[in-house]
Amino acid sequence: MKQVHVAVGVVCRNDTFFVCKRSVEQHQGGKWEFPGGKVEAHESVEEALTRELMEEIGIQLSSSENLIEIAHDYGDKRVLLSVLIVDAFTGEPYGKEGQDSQWVDLSGLASLDFPEANQAIIQALVERAQS
Numbered sequence: 001m002k003q004v005h006v007a008v009g010v011v012c013r014n015d016t017f018f019v020c021k022r023s024v025e026q027h028q029g030g031k032w033e034f035p036g037g038k039v040e041a042h043e044s045v046e047e048a049l050t051r052e053l054m055e056e057i058g059i060q061l062s063s064s065e066n067l068i069e070i071a072h073d074y075g076d077k078r079v080l081l082s083v084l085i086v087d088a089f090t091g092e093p094y095g096k097e098g099q100d101s102q103w104v105d106l107s108g109l110a111s112l113d114f115p116e117a118n119q120a121i122i123q124a125l126v127e128r129a130q131s
C-alpha cells in the first residue's frame with residue numbers, strides 16, 4: 001500500500017491549540033484533527049501546509065517549526081504525518097469548510113477523540129511543554 005504524505009499543522013496561541021472535526025465521510029471521520037492535508041508532488045511540506053491552512057481554516061502561515069514525523073498504518077491506509085508547530089500566522093482561524101473547531105489547552109487535547117497516529121503528536125507536545 002502506498003504511503004500518503006500529509007502536512008499537519010499544530011496552530012498554537014497562548015498555550016492553546018486549534019483543532020477541527022473531520023467530516024464523517026472522510027478517512028477517520030468524526031474524529032478531531034489538526035488541520036492539514038496531502039503534500040502534492042511539487043510541494044515542500046511547508047508549502048503544502050501553507051496551502052491547507054488557508055483552504056481549511058483561513059489563516060496565512062508566517063512561521064513554523066518541525067515537531068515530529070509519524071509513520072502510521074491504519075490498515076486501510078498508510079500515512080506519514082509531518083507535523084509542524086505554527087506559532088505565527090495572520091488572520092483568525094475558523095472552520096472555513098463548515099467543520100466544527102475549537103481552541104483547547106494541552107489537557108483538553110488529551111481528552112478529545114483523535115486518530116490513533118495523533119497520540120504521538122500529543123505526547124510530543126507534552127514533552128515540549130515540560131522542557
Ligand SMILES: Nc1nc2c([nH]c(=O)n2[C@@H]2O[C@H](COP(=O)(O)OP(=O)(O)OP(=O)(O)O)[C@@H](O)[C@H]2O)c(=O)[nH]1
Pocket residue numbers: 004006007008026027028032033034035036037038052077079081115116117118
Ligand atoms: N489533517 C490531518 N490528517 C490526519 C491527522 N491525523 C491523521 O492520522 N491524519 C490522516 O492523514 C490523512 C490525510 O489527511 P486529509 O484527509 O486531511 O487530507 P486532505 O486535506 O488532502 O483531504 P482529502 O482527504 O479531502 O483529500 C488522512 O488519512 C487522515 O486520517 C491530523 O491530525 N490531521
Ligand SMILES: [Mg+2]
Pocket residue numbers: 035036037038052056
Ligand atoms: Mg485535510
